[in-house]
Amino acid sequence: MEEKPRFNRRRLALQFAFWFVLLMLLSTVVSKVINVGKDEGQSAYGDDWNDMSAFRLDINEMGIETKSLVSSPLLLADIEDPANTTFIIAGVERDTISLPQFSSDGFLTFASEDGYSPAEVNAIKEFVFAGGDVLVMDDFGYSSSIAESFGVRFKGVQLYDTVYVTELDYNFVWMCVQESPCGMDGTQLDPNTVENHSRWAISDGGAHICKVYDGRAIAKSDAGVCEQHWKDGAIQYNASYQVLLNNITGIDILPNTKTGMGATQIRSVTSAEATIDVNGDGEIWVGSEQNAETPDLWGQFNLSIEVCISQDCNFRDGGRITFIADGSALINALYDYEGYNDGDYGKADKPIPENDNRKWAMDYIVDSLVDPEATGESADVPEVAPNAMVIFDESRHIQPSIASESYNTIYFLLVYFTGEGLAMLLLFIILFITFEGVLLKKKDPEPWRHVFSIIYYGFGDANRYTYYAKSNKIKQVFLSKVRNQNGLSREEFDSLPARDLQGMISDPVLVKFVFENRNYSLEQTVAIVKRIKVWGRT
Amino acid sequence: MAGEVTPQGEGARSLHLRKLRVQWQIVTLQVLATLSLVWMYMEVVSTYVVGSIDHTQLFDTLESGLGTELPLGDWLTGGGNEGLARFYVPMGLGLGLGGAMALLAFQTPKFQQRVKLGFIIGLIAILAGRFVLGYAWQLVSDGWSAPGNNVLQLLEWPLLMMLSFIIMTFYLLPIITGTKGIWGLSRRGVAWSIGFTLLFLGVHAILTFPLIRSQLGSYGSQLTTLEIIVSEPTVFGLVTAQQFSLILIACLMMVFQESAFGVIRQLEYAYRLPESCKRDPEYVSQMDNLLNGHLRHTAIFLSLTVVATTIALGFHAVLLDWVNGITGSQWAAQVGESIELTLTYGLVISALLFLGIMALLRFIVPWQRFWGLIESSFTTRE
Amino acid sequence: MWTRKAAFTFTGGIALILIGMMISNHQMMILGLAFIAFIVVNSWVSGHGDVEVQRTLSADNLYKGDDLYVELLVTNRSRRKTQQLEVYDNVPHEMKLRSGLNQMRLNLKPGESARIRYVLRCPLRGHYSVGPVSLRYRNTFNLSVDEMYVDHHSDIIIFPQIRDVEEAFIRSRTAKMYTGATTLRTPGPGTEFYSLREYVPGDPFKNINWKAFARTGELMINEKCRDAVTDLYIILDSRDIARIGTVLKNPLEMGTVAAASLASFFIQRRDSVSLTIYDEKLSFLPPDTGDKQYFKILSSLAGVAPRGTMPLQAVTNSLAARFSRGSPVFIISSCEGDGTVPSAVRDLVGRGHEVTVLSPSSIDFERLVSRIPRMSYEVLKIERQNRLTSLAGFGSQVIDWMPDMDLSQALLQVRGY
Structure with a gap:
């Protein structure tokens, strides 16, 4: 009886181990890709204090279309009118998914840079070259790859400055958007140190459109994009900006980098007494040189840098990227401080002081998206370009739910596989293999048909044919015939004397054949067989 | 079980090809295939060709x-x-x-050969007849010499004529091969027609790819590109008119293909039946059932395909409304405004999602029973 | 199950969507979507094989070479259409389709029936089964295919052909063996009265002698005399070696025809016939007469297949005790590859049986399928003649049956060598 199969522990353990390892690997990959729940904010579509909904609504009110980008900046390549589009990156909260791709040199690489893959950085650069404006606000996030491609670098560690909001804490730092640093007068910002924007306020090609119309008497309805500067029947452009930042870092200009850009200009700096906590231990130890004892830095650092295609960064040519050293510069709490203090975004611990964040942001948008056809000669202040659009990068924001995260990941994969060179190649190969697979493996059932077939193997043993042609066998057969013919038993026949047998055969040829052992030719054998055949018939 | 077995019967109708070819279901399917071919061709032509790369423009350029x-x-x-x-x-x-070619395909091989021979001889006569006569006259009158200019000019008209015909044929290839396929029962003809249309769409798609289009310079700018996603949906509030036109092209192509192939498939089956079965009323009545079923399914399923594709393309709006309504979340807002939707990625994802749900509904909604109920209410039990 | 077309449409649809995205072409994407929508829509409705099938055959058993009329009634008992359904009746490949077709493409309405009629020719004897009925639902646009079957079988037995041998026996020189029916004074099924005996449970009521019952008060039974004179024993050689030759002409095939014809002839004469078939084992049908026995013999012969190498001596040894004394024995064997044939025949003759050896000439059958060198053939033939001569020498009647010889003709050849 067949033995019943035994309970195979070894096999079971192996299977368990296999699935366990697979699950571990999968969960590791998934946990890298999917990062749910840590609602860190800076989303233009969230209403929390640390989101940017107020900013987005203001843009909408200006008649500018806002869009989100949830998959990958690779899509910027498909924007039809980059010159009238502004791409806003606020806080790069997550790294890119490391997928293989072609580097700019044409080599195969895995995206190792922070935040954005080479193809994505390339798409952003192309976007800027095509006249688009980009605003990158980040502090400790993953925006280094994009910054470095424009010749600057986020320090990525916290910066402390003496110019901060004393009623809050040292994390709330003032950024005066001007060439020289502003200073403090006791516990307040010294108004005497506040100056104007180093580009917008200068009447040259790079001047802000509101600067162009500054002082012109215009009805409020005709104030167009400069409505916020309209006062007492005229445009009164004030180019000083005290922007409140929270938890900031510094931005360095990388010397001698070839970015293909026309100008790299510093728009804002810290005071000369600013410090950077390089090792992030929360303490500041500075000395004349940076070493293990005094690892931190001290001095003046950049807070905002603008990199433009044109030398004067004018709005007609566009193609500018602005870096701000704080990802939260435009969050609701700072941007809409009045609403925040009133409790619109939840209970406010401490009131946020009055600031120019909204003013700066609106002027930035105006500078970016004002109709490029405007020459400054028209009586009315121009409006924004008819197809102006602001795109918020939501692809690097952590999503609040698994559904949204999955949806965005599908988007990302789809965009990646249909937008990135290597992925497209891979996709083509996969499609090709799939088609081949279908072609080879997928078989339709055969049509039914009755086949009449009688397969029959009725062959005898062909090996015996040669045996029956041998003279010994022929002799044996003949002797049997002789025995039968004479009605002898086997024993009687065997004991028969040779002479009697010869007498029985009586044919001399056959007698010779029986009694002489010699070789016969084929013809002779045939003749003998014929004789045997007719033998005994008479 | 042994019992009385009657031999195969013989009715008034039979499944011989010459009789089946004029049966109303077959003719209806063929007419449907022809109409969809023409409609599809017109849709393709009006979307991509007319005013952009049509034959009259080519003729003008040539002239x-x-x-x-x-x-x-x-x-x-x-x-x-x-x-x-x-x-x-x-x-x-x-x-x-196309019709003439189909008709020719049903003539005897001898007749076909004669017609082909006549065509070739006619072609040669038109192409070279006047030239040969002219040159012969020149040889007679002037003695041995190369053809003179005035003789050579006699070749110009036939060559231009041929060129014009070739261009026309090239433009009309889907129609010619398609008609021959439908009425001449040629699978190859139908396949050529569809293949040629797809090839045209493919080549057009590659040429209008922004990267390649920019390389083509002024030729590229002549090609029609589609800017269809941005505008407001007007057809049933789901898709834009241009999207619907593209859906029509896709679905008409399928109607054409399925009707034409369906006719060929059913006639092939009938043709292969033994003579006794062709006359058997049982086979004849089942053939009627098959053809009626085919007609019904062609009408219902392909209309449903148009509807399903249309809804699928408009589904993103519904999906976002749902998500917004259910969650009111930040995600719905950001996805609703996402550039991916404008650039079709979201459109495609939600369309596939819709089709996926519809496919899965098969396991939840008892379509079969529902369908059976409708069918049995229309047919009387025998 | 998806067909190749559906798989292509689906992968083509996905490919068109992805490539359309790559090159920002809406037509491609929409074409792809339409392809997938087409598949989705088509997946909603499928046909079914929920049909009732009833097969009627013109006969349950028939003779080799006869025609079999088959009618398959397919009825849709469900409440919805079957949609395009292919019905195929699985016919054994040994049968030839003479007219009609064993399949039909149909679309039955609820309650509707369709009849598939066809005629089969059965050139080979054997036990066969027609069925099951295969069903294949195919989507109108050939996108999906589902295969099912209805497990409905009809069994049929194809008997060997019966040859008329009466003339051969009338004209036979050795008529002694074939004396015809005379009454044996032994009890058994017959017509003449033999004796009266007491009733035993199981005896048929019709045999009760009611007069005797009235007289004695006890149930008495009329016993009849056995009618048959002869218990004819037919021994058929069905060893593997009997297969040599063509499908229709080989020793076994000829042997079955001979056995069936002999059985038919003798049973018609109300003799008892017994059939013994030996191949790898021995199967013995005790002697009996009547239609039932005739059917049993034909059924056994229908199922005979060449196999095994049982020697004849083993057969005769094990059956010797069962053979009625002096009864004729018919051995149908090529006598090839079995050295025990002479001794077996000698033993049978020794026990007083009249032995007739009907021996299909194996080497001549072999010649129909193989090219045997002339000389080898002659030697093989001489060897066979020797064997037959020795059998005749033991007192048996020997018939050397050539392939192209009719059975009755062969029977006339009976001779003692």
Whole structure:
């Protein structure tokens, strides 16, 4: 009886181990890709204090279309009118998914840079070259790859400055958007140190459109994009900006980098007494040189840098990227401080002081998206370009739910596989293999048909044919015939004397054949067989 | 179980090809295939060709380039007309040519050979007849010499004529091969027609790819590109008119293919039946059932395909409304405004999601029972 | 199950969507979507094989070479259409389709029936089964295919052909063996009265002698005399070696025809016939007469297949005790590859049986399928003649049956060598 199969522990353990390892690997990959729940904010579509909904609504009110980008900046390549589009990156909260791709040199690489893959950085650069404006606000996030491609670098560690909001804490730092640093007068910002924007306020090609119309008497309805500067029947452009930042870092200009850009200009700096906590231990130890004892830095650092295609960064040519050293510069709490203090975004611990964040942001948008056809000669202040659009990068924001995260990941994969060179190649190969697979493996059932077939193997043993042609066998057969013919038993026949047998055969040829052992030719054998055949018939 | 077995019967009707070919279901399917072919062709032509790369423009370019009038008259080529009207006469010619080829396919091989031979001889006569006569006259009158210019000029007209015909045939290839396929019961003809249309769409798609289009310079800018996603949906509030036109092209292609192949498949089955079965009333009545079923399914399923594709393309709006309504979340807002939706990624994802849900519904909603209920209410139990 | 077309449409649809995205072409994407929508829509409705099938055959058993009329009634008992359904009746490949077709493409309405009629020719004897009925639902646009079957079988037995041998026996020189029916004074099924005996449970009521019952008060039974004179024993050689030759002409095939014809002839004469078939084992049908026995013999012969190498001596040894004394024995064997044939025949003759050896000439059958060198053939033939001569020498009647010889003709050849 067949033995019943035994309970195979070894096999079971192996299977368990296999699935366990697979699950571990999968969960590791998934946990890298999917990062749910840590609602860190800076989303233009969230209403929390640390989101940017107020900013987005203001843009909408200006008649500018806002869009989100949830998959990958690779899509910027498909924007039809980059010159009238502004791409806003606020806080790069997550790294890119490391997928293989072609580097700019044409080599195969895995995206190792922070935040954005080479193809994505390339798409952003192309976007800027095509006249688009980009605003990158980040502090400790993953925006280094994009910054470095424009010749600057986020320090990525916290910066402390003496110019901060004393009623809050040292994390709330003032950024005066001007060439020289502003200073403090006791516990307040010294108004005497506040100056104007180093580009917008200068009447040259790079001047802000509101600067162009500054002082012109215009009805409020005709104030167009400069409505916020309209006062007492005229445009009164004030180019000083005290922007409140929270938890900031510094931005360095990388010397001698070839970015293909026309100008790299510093728009804002810290005071000369600013410090950077390089090792992030929360303490500041500075000395004349940076070493293990005094690892931190001290001095003046950049807070905002603008990199433009044109030398004067004018709005007609566009193609500018602005870096701000704080990802939260435009969050609701700072941007809409009045609403925040009133409790619109939840209970406010401490009131946020009055600031120019909204003013700066609106002027930035105006500078970016004002109709490029405007020459400054028209009586009315121009409006924004008819197809102006602001795109918020939501692809690097952590999503609040698994559904949204999955949806965005599908988007990302789809965009990646249909937008990135290597992925497209891979996709083509996969499609090709799939088609081949279908072609080879997928078989339709055969049509039914009755086949009449009688397969029959009725062959005898062909090996015996040669045996029956041998003279010994022929002799044996003949002797049997002789025995039968004479009605002898086997024993009687065997004991028969040779002479009697010869007498029985009586044919001399056959007698010779029986009694002489010699070789016969084929013809002779045939003749003998014929004789045997007719033998005994008479 | 042994019992009385009657031999196969013989009815008034039979499944012989010559009888089946005029049966109303077969003819209806063929007419449907022809109509969808023509409609599809017109949709393709009006979307991509007319006013951009149509044959009249090519003729105009040729005429201005060669400095001579092409022998085909405007009434024949559709030149001088505007829009789709440029294609009406050529399309009629294409249908006629395809039909004639189909008709020829059913003649005896001998007759076919004669017609082909006649065509070739005619072609040679038109092409070289006047030239040969002219040259012969020159040889007679002037003695042995190379053909003179005036003799060589005799070749110009036939060559231009041939060129014009070749261009027309090239433009009308889907119509000619399609008609031949439908009425001449040729799978190859139908496949050529569809293949050629797909090839055209593929080549057009590659040429209008921004990267390649920019390389083509002024030629590229002549090609029609589709800007269809941005505008407001007007057809049933789901898709734009241009999207619907593209859906129509896709679905008409399927109607054409399925009706034409369906006819061929059913006739092939009937043709292969033994003689006794062709006359057997049982086979005849089942053939009726098969053809009726085919007609019904062609009408219902392909209409449903149009509806399903249309809804699928408009589904993203519904999906976002749902998500917004259910969650009111930040995600719904950001996805609703996402550029991916504008750039079709979201559109496709939600369309596939819709189709996926519809496919899965098969396991939840008892379509079969539902369908059976409808069917049994229409048919009486025998 | 998806067909190749559906798989292509689906992968083509996905490919068109992805490539459309790559090159920002809406037509491609929409074409792809339409392809997938087409598949989705088509997946909603499928046909079914929920049909009732009833097969009627013109006969349950028939003779080799006869025609079999088959009618398959397919009825849709469900409440919805079957949609395009292919019905195929699985016919054994040994049968030839003479007219009609064993399949039909149909679309039955609820309650509707369709009849598939066809005629089969059965050139080979054997036990066969027609069925099951295969069903294949195919989507109108050939996108999906589902295969099912209805497990409905009809069994049929194809008997060997019966040859008329009466003339051969009338004209036979050795008529002694074939004396015809005379009454044996032994009890058994017959017509003449033999004796009266007491009733035993199981005896048929019709045999009760009611007069005797009235007289004695006890149930008495009329016993009849056995009618048959002869218990004819037919021994058929069905060893593997009997297969040599063509499908229709080989020793076994000829042997079955001979056995069936002999059985038919003798049973018609109300003799008892017994059939013994030996191949790898021995199967013995005790002697009996009547239609039932005739059917049993034909059924056994229908199922005979060449196999095994049982020697004849083993057969005769094990059956010797069962053979009625002096009864004729018919051995149908090529006598090839079995050295025990002479001794077996000698033993049978020794026990007083009249032995007739009907021996299909194996080497001549072999010649129909193989090219035997002339000389080898002659030697083989001489060897066979020797064997037959020795059998005749033991007192048996020997018939050397050539392939092209009719059975009755062969029977006339009976001779003692």
